Amino acid sequence: MKTFRCSCDNKQLLFFESSSCVSCQRVVGLDDAFNKVEPYDFDEESGCYFKARRPAARYQKCDNNADYNVCNGMVNLDDLVPEDGNDEVLCFACRFNETVPDLSIVEHIPLWKKMEAAKRRALYTLKALSLPLRNLRQDPENGLSFDFTTDRDVNDHFVSKLDYSESVFTGHDCGHITINLAEADDVARSQTKYAMNERYRTLLGHFRHELGHYYFDQLIVGSEKKNALSKECFGDDELDYQESLKKYYENKPADNWRDEFISEYATMHPYEDWAETWAHYMHIMDTLETAKNFSITGSITGDAADAEETDELNLPQDSKFFYSQTSITSVLDAWMEFSVILNSLNRSMGMNDAYPFVLSQPVRKKLSFIHHAIHNKFSLIKS
Numbered sequence: 001m002k003t004f005r006c007s008c009d010n011k012q013l014l015f016f017e018s019s020s021c022v023s024c025q026r027v028v029g030l031d032d033a034f035n036k037v038e039p040y041d042f043d044e045e046s047g048c049y050f051k052a053r054r055p056a057a058r059y060q061k062c063d064n065n066a067d068y069n070v071c072n073g074m075v076n077l078d079d080l081v082p083e084d085g086n087d088e089v090l091c092f093a094c095r096f097n098e099t100v101p102d103l104s105i106v107e108h109i110p111l112w113k114k115m116e117a118a119k120r121r122a123l124y125t126l127k128a129l130s131l132p133l134r135n136l137r138q139d140p141e142n143g144l145s146f147d148f149t150t151d152r153d154v155n156d157h158f159v160s161k162l163d164y165s166e167s168v169f170t171g172h173d174c175g176h177i178t179i180n181l182a183e184a185d186d187v188a189r190s191q192t193k194y195a196m197n198e199r200y201r202t203l204l205g206h207f208r209h210e211l212g213h214y215y216f217d218q219l220i221v222g223s224e225k226k227n228a229l230s231k232e233c234f235g236d237d238e239l240d241y242q243e244s245l246k247k248y249y250e251n252k253p254a255d256n257w258r259d260e261f262i263s264e265y266a267t268m269h270p271y272e273d274w275a276e277t278w279a280h281y282m283h284i285m286d287t288l289e290t291a292k293n294f295s296i297t298g299s300i301t302g303d304a305a306d307a308e309e310t311d312e313l314n315l316p317q318d319s320k321f322f323y324s325q326t327s328i329t330s331v332l333d334a335w336m337e338f339s340v341i342l343n344s345l346n347r348s349m350g351m352n353d354a355y356p357f358v359l360s361q362p363v364r365k366k367l368s369f370i371h372h373a374i375h376n377k378f379s380l381i382k383s
């Protein structure tokens with residue numbers, strides 16, 4: 001993720017999540033291009049916002065920004081296509097929402113805000129990678145949508161079941177992603193993490209994992225050739241899923257699972273292996289982009305000769321990102337170095353490792369497959 005600068009005299013640092021500038025107090029936000037957080041001025045006469053660099057265009061805050069402060073989306077009113085009987089003004093990210101949490105329960109609002117922050121970050125990297133990203137209105141058949149809902153009581157950290165609610169399972173089904181609101185509650189999520197003996201469980205991880213399932217359908221399923229290549233890399237995805245699930249919870253995976261898989265859950269079924277590996281690819285790309293933004297990608301940064309090597313990383317913020325020679329090897333080598341720095345920084349703060357994973361050679365191969373699937377460069381896959 002990049003950081004941004006306000007246009008005020010202080011050139012104040014702005015973050016992806018910023019909704020106002022702490023120096024000049026102006027409203028800041030993200031428009032539909034979803035690549036720049038910048039300041040907006042308010043025009044009393046029209047009651048709209050505008051950008052100084054583009055004064056003719058009129059903007060309004062997304063309803064979820066104005067009413068609940070759960071996003072920092074700004075909507076260009078000229079691009080707005082009103083639907084019959086619907087005068088909602090929603091930003092790029094909020095237009096993917098099908099169901100938001102029950103807002104009559106005020107305790108849901110801060111948790112919803114965490115959900116939106118994770119969703120927006122996950123979407124940013126997908127957009128930066130030029131992956132197809134269409135909501136249900138743009139593509140009723142293959143569009144992407146989100147349900148944020150729960151079947152449990154927020155007041156006891158989601159322990160008690162709500163009488164009136166159907167069960168809610170976090171998962172993906174034909175472009176429809178459900179995330180249980182309980183995952184936004186730190187107590188509830190930590191309890192699940194320890195109960196499941198997981199080393200990493202975050203909201204952002206959930207989004208990236210479920211989006212991985214969606215993009216398997218979008219990038220792989222339609223092509224016989226890609227399907228065959230995927231089977232070679234991840235195993236046969238036609239294996240009975242329910243059977244694999246049952247087996248996974250009955251028997252622990254073999255002790256040496258790390259030799260072939262990024263996580264224990266990835267051992268369950270080739271679908272889950274793909275989704276887990278996809279999530280890691282996104283974690284790596286986002287975190288390296290952040291590191292590069294602050295010039296801390298490890299020993300490969302520094303003098304002029306090394307700067308050339310850093311350029312080869314082809315991270316989303318680089319204009320050269322779509323070079324055909326985009327090298328996953330340099331990305332993963334940089335990641336190996338940087339993740340050591342990242343974990344060491346965490347240890348200095350008395351915290352657990354941020355990236356408690358090992359990238360074995362087979363895992364690197366799977367990450368490479370995903371990289372080439374994203375860039376549609378299957379011809380570059382080396383066996």
Ligand SMILES: [Zn+2]
Nearest residue numbers: 006008021024
């Ligand atoms: Zn400012």
Ligand SMILES: [Zn+2]
Nearest residue numbers: 062071073094
């Ligand atoms: Zn919004």
Ligand SMILES: [Zn+2]
Nearest residue numbers: 209213272275
């Ligand atoms: Zn999954």
